Amino acid sequence: xxxxxxxxxxxxxxxxxxxxxxxxxxxxxxxxxxxxxxxxxxxxxxxxxxxxxxxxxxxxxxxxxxxxxxxxxxxxxxxxxxxxxxxxxxxxxxxxxxxxxxxxxxxxxxxxxxxxxxxxxxxxxxxxxxxxxxxxxxxxxxxxxxxxxxxxxxxxxxxxxxxxxxxxxxxxxxxxxxxxxxxxxxxxxxxxxxxxxxxxxxxxxxxxxxxxxxxxxxxxxxxxxxxxxxxxxxxxxxxxxxxxxxxxxxxxxxxxxxxxxxxxxxxxxxxxxxxxxxxxxxxxxxxxxxxxxxxxxx
Amino acid sequence: xxxxxxxxxxxxxxxxxxxxxxxxxxxxxxxxxxxxxxxxxxxxxxxxxxxxxxxxxxxxxxxxxxxxxxxxxxxxxxxxxxxxxxxxxxxxxxxxxxxxxxxxxxxxxxxxxxxxxxxxxxxxxxxxxxxxxxxxxxxxxxxxxxxxxxxxxxxxxxxxxxxxxxxxxxxxxxxxxxxxxxxxxxxxxxxxxxxxxxxxxxxxxxxxxxxxxxxxxxxxxxxxxxxxxxxxxxxxxxxxxxxxxxxxxxxxxxxxxxxxxxxxxxxxxxxxxxxxxxxxxxxxxxxxxxxxxxxxxxxxxxxxxxxxxxxxxxxxxxxxxxxxxxxxxxxxxxxxxxxxxxxxxxxxxxxxxxxxxxxxxxxxxxxxxxxxxxxxxxxxxxxxxxxxxxxxxxxxxxxxxxxxxxxxxxxxxxxxxxxxxxxxxxxxxxxxxxxxxxxxxxxxxxxxxxxxxxxxxxxxxxxxxxxxxxxxxxxxxxxxxxxxxxxxxxxxxxxxxxxxxxxxxxxxxxxxxxxxxxxxxxxxxxxxxxxxxxxxxxxxxxxxxxxxxxxxxxxxxxxxxxxxxxxxxxxxxxxxxxxxxx
Numbered sequence: 001x002x003x004x005x006x007x008x009x010x011x012x013x014x015x016x017x018x019x020x021x022x023x024x025x026x027x028x029x030x031x032x033x034x035x036x037x038x039x040x041x042x043x044x045x046x047x048x049x050x051x052x053x054x055x056x057x058x059x060x061x062x063x064x065x066x067x068x069x070x071x072x073x074x075x076x077x078x079x080x081x082x083x084x085x086x087x088x089x090x091x092x093x094x095x096x097x098x099x100x101x102x103x104x105x106x107x108x109x110x111x112x113x114x115x116x117x118x119x120x121x122x123x124x125x126x127x128x129x130x131x132x133x134x135x136x137x138x139x140x141x142x143x144x145x146x147x148x149x150x151x152x153x154x155x156x157x158x159x160x161x162x163x164x165x166x167x168x169x170x171x172x173x174x175x176x177x178x179x180x181x182x183x184x185x186x187x188x189x190x191x192x193x194x195x196x197x198x199x200x201x202x203x204x205x206x207x208x209x210x211x212x213x214x215x216x217x218x219x220x221x222x223x224x225x226x227x228x229x230x231x232x233x234x235x236x237x238x239x240x241x242x243x244x245x246x247x248x249x250x251x252x253x254x255x256x257x258x259x260x261x262x263x264x265x266x267x268x269x270x271x272x273x274x275x276x277x278x279x280x281x282x283x284x285x286x287x288x289x290x291x292x293x294x295x296x297x298x
Numbered sequence: 299x300x301x302x303x304x305x306x307x308x309x310x311x312x313x314x315x316x317x318x319x320x321x322x323x324x325x326x327x328x329x330x331x332x333x334x335x336x337x338x339x340x341x342x343x344x345x346x347x348x349x350x351x352x353x354x355x356x357x358x359x360x361x362x363x364x365x366x367x368x369x370x371x372x373x374x375x376x377x378x379x380x381x382x383x384x385x386x387x388x389x390x391x392x393x394x395x396x397x398x399x400x401x402x403x404x405x406x407x408x409x410x411x412x413x414x415x416x417x418x419x420x421x422x423x424x425x426x427x428x429x430x431x432x433x434x435x436x437x438x439x440x441x442x443x444x445x446x447x448x449x450x451x452x453x454x455x456x457x458x459x460x461x462x463x464x465x466x467x468x469x470x471x472x473x474x475x476x477x478x479x480x481x482x483x484x485x486x487x488x489x490x491x492x493x494x495x496x497x498x499x500x501x502x503x504x505x506x507x508x509x510x511x512x513x514x515x516x517x518x519x520x521x522x523x524x525x526x527x528x529x530x531x532x533x534x535x536x537x538x539x540x541x542x543x544x545x546x547x548x549x550x551x552x553x554x555x556x557x558x559x560x561x562x563x564x565x566x567x568x569x570x571x572x573x574x575x576x577x578x579x580x581x582x583x584x585x586x587x588x589x590x591x592x593x594x595x596x597x598x599x600x601x602x603x604x605x606x607x608x609x610x611x612x613x614x615x616x617x618x619x620x621x622x623x624x625x626x627x628x629x630x631x632x633x634x635x636x637x638x639x640x641x642x643x644x645x646x647x648x649x650x651x652x653x654x655x656x657x658x659x660x661x662x663x664x665x666x667x668x669x670x671x672x673x674x675x676x677x678x679x680x681x682x683x684x685x686x687x688x689x690x691x692x693x694x695x696x697x698x699x700x701x702x703x704x705x706x707x708x709x710x711x712x713x714x715x716x717x718x719x720x721x722x723x724x725x726x727x728x729x730x731x732x733x734x735x736x737x738x739x740x741x742x743x744x745x746x747x748x749x750x751x752x753x754x755x756x757x758x759x760x761x762x763x764x765x766x767x768x769x770x771x772x773x774x775x776x777x778x779x780x781x782x783x784x785x786x787x788x789x790x791x792x793x794x795x796x797x798x799x800x801x802x803x804x805x806x807x808x809x810x811x812x813x814x815x816x817x818x819x820x821x822x823x824x825x826x827x828x829x830x831x832x833x834x835x836x837x838x839x840x841x842x843x844x845x846x847x848x849x850x851x852x853x854x855x856x857x858x859x860x861x862x863x864x865x866x867x868x869x870x871x872x873x874x875x876x877x878x879x880x
Contacts, residue, residue, distance in 0.1 A: 051785035055792040057692055059612040061623075067775040074774075075767055089763065091756045096645045097633060097763065099671070104632040107678055111623075114686025114806070117610075118792045122806020125686070129679040130815035136675045137668040144667045148652035148660055201795055211793050215785070216778045268818055282664050290657050 007082045010234075010245075011074075015226035016041040018233070018249050022190075025253025040226065047219035055212045057117040065112030066217040070224040072105030073231070080231050081238045085159045094154045095143050099136055102187075102228070106132065109221075113209040120201045124208035127264075131193070131205070134271045135186050141278040142179045145285040146172065158239050168288045173239055175281050180235050182274040184248070188229040191256040193267060313373040313435060319500065320370040322576065322737040323493050326583050327370070330486045331363045333712040337591050338478035340709035341598060345395075355395055361388040362482070369490050373436040375424040379417065382490075386413035389487060393475040405474035412457060412467035419454030420494075423447045439501045448509055451498045459491030461550060462520040463831040465543045469527075472539035473603060477594020480535060484542045485587035489579055492549055496576075500740050505557045514554030514662065518669045521547025523831070525676040529683070529812045530825040533603045534593045537684055538586065541629060544673060545582040548641065549575050551666065555647040556741060562659070565746035567651050570753070572738045573731060574643030581636045581723065585628040588716040592622035595705040595713075596688060600697045605808050607695035608688045614701040619689040621713045626681040628720040631674050634764030636723035641670065642760065643731070646753065679815060687808040694802055725764045728757040 020037030027034025150160035189206035524543030552575020559568030
């Protein structure tokens with residue numbers, strides 16, 4: 001029961017803290033005092049109470065899209081293991097539903113951006129669609145390799161390889177963590193892929209897609225993207241240690257304060273690096289399975 | 299489940315058999331044909347007083363439908379080739395409906411020739427089979443299919459189905475044909491190619507690993523190239539035609555996985571693969587016909603297929619736009635619609651394949667999983683582009699701006715039926731998959747179907763999560779709307795970064811939307827200018843053929859006396875030959 005409550009708290013309240021911690025870390029590196037780590041929650045409440053300005057070009061798509069996207073992220077949260085490697089829903093192939101339901105949310109956020117008829121938002125949609133195209137294959141290669149290693153075809157496979165880890169197992173886990181961490185940066189639109197604090201529309205990816213959203217819709221969008229980062233962090237946290245939940249926002253904050261964002265032309269390199277790492281995971285899995293005929297896992 | 303009818307004829311007994319596989323195809327063909335004909339009543343209206351022979355158009359439409367039905371039941375190779383030819387010819391006449399346009403005619407002739415190349419391969423394959431089995435009856439072929447006749451038949455049927463690199467006719471013929479015909483052709487006619495491949499497989503009790511890998515590889519390539527080229531298209535119907543190639547690839551992946559399951563004696567993988575592939579046949583028929591009908595509705599109102607000239611149609615054509623959106627979500631394979639279910643089954647087949655302890659299986663299946671994921675995300679890019687540019691934003695041209703109202707009900711109703719089918723299959727997959735076991739029983743031993751039970755439970759969970767998703771969305775959307783009540787909500791121009799005189803030409807276009815992703819392929823090959831398979835594979839072959847044939851130009855002099863001489867010479871040789879052999 002306690003676990004259940006904790007899971008709900010983690011999924012629904014922790015996203016605010018997650019962003020709060022990132023901002024606080026950035027403030028620390030910038031030598032500033034920084035806002036309270038609860039600031040994102042206050043922002044959410046404030047936005048949710050506001051009215052909206054809606055572009056006269058838009059249609060019903062613009063109205064429903066933020067809610068669809070937010071629902072898809074909550075649903076993805078139900079499928080992901082949150083605490084003690086337990087999730088609300090788990091079955092064989094759950095990570096496929098997870099990825100596809102997130103894609104449904106993305107589909108609607110893309111067409112919602114196209115709905116405004118703005119060249120900036122079209123540009124953002126084009127970038128988001130283009131860059132995220134190659135993210136999913138890397139994710140699937142990683143999870144499928146681990147699944148092959150553990151013989152379990154759900155998210156649970158991520159933890160089963162822990163039961164009997166050799167040196168190769170540790171390497172596979174670390175590289176998978178790297179893939180998922182890079183995924184957080186791409187999907188969460190953080191530096192070096194995208195800068196959430198940029199003020200120039202021409203250089204934005206995610207932010208420029210939601211230029212015309214305001215009020216409750218914007219609140220849902222911000223909350224949703226924070227929740228998405230928590231969900232991906234949950235994958236890493238359950239593979240390594242629960243403390244990672246606090247560590248990842250600090251790492252992201254540090255990264256944002258120390259690394260400059262990449263040029264657009266180099267972003268494909270970043271995403272290809274991610275695909276390459278996932279292929280290394282696959283190669284290591286093959287070595288683990290076939291050089292050692294007994295297998296790492298019985 | 300078999301009923302047969304014997305027709306004594308010139309070529310022996312022709313068996314007409316309806317087995318579970320034929321029954322499945324008959325079901326799809328019947329539903330889709332009825333919807334297509336209802337839709338055509340509305341679509342054909344603008345052509346009624348334009349000196350067009352509507353009578354012959356419908357005559358060929360009926361012939362096409364009957365010949366498709368016959369293709370699925372005729373169980374004799376020679377009779378099969380006759381009805382197959384009938385199907386190709388009738389669809390050729392349907393494609394050249396607007397034959398006064400030059401590009402329509404050339405697309406039609408391209409289609410006609412390609413189909414005859416396909417028949418050539420089929421004839422060769424069937425002759426090889428019948429020479430070993432001693433009969434043209436399909437039942438006698440069982441166990442005689444070795445690798446070479448299989449490859450011949452696969453190429454023959456693959457040309458019809460549109461597997462890469464035999465797909466080049468598809469992106470030409472579909473845009474040229476009227477929309478109800480493109481819907482029928484893409485929805486069901488190209489599936490007769492898949493039917494042929496499945497029928498051939500049913501004669502192979504234990505497929506060899508080589509051909510199973512061959513089918514899987516060619517399918518993965520088809521899926522990837524189909525969607526890649528679709529992204530670069532600006533012609534709405536051409537875009538959909540390339541998506542047919544992609545979906546044929548996904549169907550082929552299911553079949554390939556099923557074959558690998560049989561080859562490795564793993565029935566679970568075989569069941570999952572075949573059921574995913576066969577379900578995708580139905581699913582693709584539903585959403586592709588829906589999309590072609592919606593594209594036809596857009597063409598009907600705007601008279602252009604160039605998406606760069608469209609935009610903002612969601613306001614003038616709300617029903618069509620909602621239906622196109624349903625089709626787009628379904629074809630992208632997103633839950634809770636039907637496309638997800640078949641892709642999910644294929645994924646499950648691939649995942650279970652990882653349990654076969656074999657390094658080549660591991661690498662092939664993991665790469666296939668990644669390829670399927672890539673195809674899904676690329677399809678998302680393509681359909682957000684198509685939907686966003688055609689229906690959203692503001693009109694990019696006069697033609698789109700002048701549209702006042704939606705198409706008539708008679709065109710909307712068939713689309714609405716198709717759209718509701720995508721929801722029914724997507725939300726209640728467990729019942730559909732249970733029924734699907736009937737056609738799958740042609741390939742896999744029915745005793746092993748009990749292994750599917752846990753997957754039915756999983757599908758029930760998927761079904762519940764689909765319903766849950768819709769309810770949760772209702773809740774969140776309701777909450778958001780509730781919060782906005784009594785608040786100031788007003789309309790304003792789209793934010794233009796301080797610039798106020800925004801006009802329709804400042805919108806993002808389809809080319810710019812796709813450019814970022816396509817730019818990545820630039821170092822390898824250009825996606826924007828034509829098909830690389832056509833340039834590097836099909837055209838050189840055609841050029842070579844032309845060269846060879848040119849050597850024989852002197853035979854064709856146009857002089858009647860000379861032709862009679864040829865006949866005479868042939869007769870003399872024939873007489874000498876028969877006398878000599880006796």
